Amino acid sequence: MIVELHNKFGNPQQIECTRLVVRDGKHGNPLVVVLEHSPGQLWTAQAGDEKFSRALHLMGIPDTLVVESLDDLSTPKTFSEQLLR
Numbered sequence: 001m002i003v004e005l006h007n008k009f010g011n012p013q014q015i016e017c018t019r020l021v022v023r024d025g026k027h028g029n030p031l032v033v034v035l036e037h038s039p040g041q042l043w044t045a046q047a048g049d050e051k052f053s054r055a056l057h058l059m060g061i062p063d064t065l066v067v068e069s070l071d072d073l074s075t076p077k078t079f080s081e082q083l084l085r
Contacts, residue, residue, distance in 0.1 A: 001036045019059060030056055030063050 003020055005013045022032040032046045033055045045055040056063060 001034070001042065021059065021061065028063075030061060033059060033061075035059070 001017060001020070003015050003017055005015065018036045020032075020034040021030050023030050030047070032044065033052070035043045035055070035058070037043060043055070045052045049055075
């Protein structure tokens with residue numbers, strides 16, 4: 001797959017890849033993963049999906065997004081941050 005990156009109104013950059021992780025800019029929590037398991041065959045998962053934790057695990061990403069209430073969506077915390085509370 002080709003990922004096209006846009007930052008404001010500058011020239012977009014294109015990168016060829018087979019795995020993509022989108023993280024929030026404030027805490028670095030994973031929000032979306034995309035896996036290309038064969039050319040043109042994509043598997044996606046986003047935070048809140050039942051398969052999201054499994055997708056992170058399959059990609060070797062140890063992070064887990066923990067949400068205690070819908071109000072917490074504005075300030076998501078990683079599992080590690082929750083353990084330190």
